[in-house]
Amino acid sequence: MKRRMFLTLVAATTAASATLISAPVAQAADQVKIGFLVKQPEEPWFQDEWKFAEMAAKEKGFTLVKIGAPSGEKVMSAIDNLAAQKAQGFVICTPDVKLGPGIVAKAKADGLKMMTVDDRLVDGAGKPIESVPHMGISAYNIGKQVGEGIAAEIKKRGWNMADVGAIDVTYEQLPTAHDRTTGAADALVAAGFPKANIIMAPQAKTDTENAFNAANIALTKNTKFKHWVAFALNDEGVLGAVRAAEGRGFKADNMIGVGIGGSDSALNEFKKPNPTGFYGTVIISPKRHGEETSELMYAWIKDGKEPPKLTLTSGMLATRDNVAEVREKMGLASAK
């Protein structure tokens, strides 16, 4: 009898303590906090990524901490800051892929899970750090879509390719940028475009102003062309080239710029009453890059399910004539 009472008591105590223990555990699981660090918070692409990450946060019920981190120091202090706020992980588009080993070490020291988006970290030898889960665009193929789109439009306009110059706004220190512009140049050459007419215009930073400056130099040095086309790693780069060409009298009729992105920089251009030299953009998905990465990080923190090591997303070419349709097809129509 005594023994049975003892056992009952033990069972009751265990049950009680189990509830006591499980309550804070459940609470902690609910308090998932995820950082989302981007290198250029002023760029519409990154604002869109954040917007979609917020949607994931709302739906899953975690806290999203958005941080603009345009320099290495900012990245490092942001990671410490996230750890101090008891975040469990973060998604990052780094300002410099060479910071790779430093960022990985910092996240590890702070006990934070990390995944990269857009720009993949590299190690000291310049090789991708494959241990960090990454979502990026299929850069070379998307670049090819840009080049094919430009070539098709050159042919449609009946231009003699010998009279056309191509401004290739480059940013070689970023592998995804290199792959995108290489894909575009290769596709142009495959379509019969003279390789010698492709003018490299290195930009110092991946924004419109720096692309404008780079394109201006290319235009000044090459006065023999009757028409121009332009490509870059993103819409902002192509916009810089388009504005520089406009300054020299090459308007919509004599310029075919095709960007990559499809966020506000491109959309605003298409909304202008008269067409500009910004002919098209390969729309990529800030929804996948913002929402899906955040959801993957959430599942990793909550259920221990590690994200796939590498996800490469695709894009679709759009011009001012079919941009609404393409956005619809990519599930982006209701996002604005």
Ligand code: GLA
């Ligand atoms: C890089 C570019 C951005 C955007 C993303 C897309 O980070 O700098 O403008 O194109 O890639 O992955």
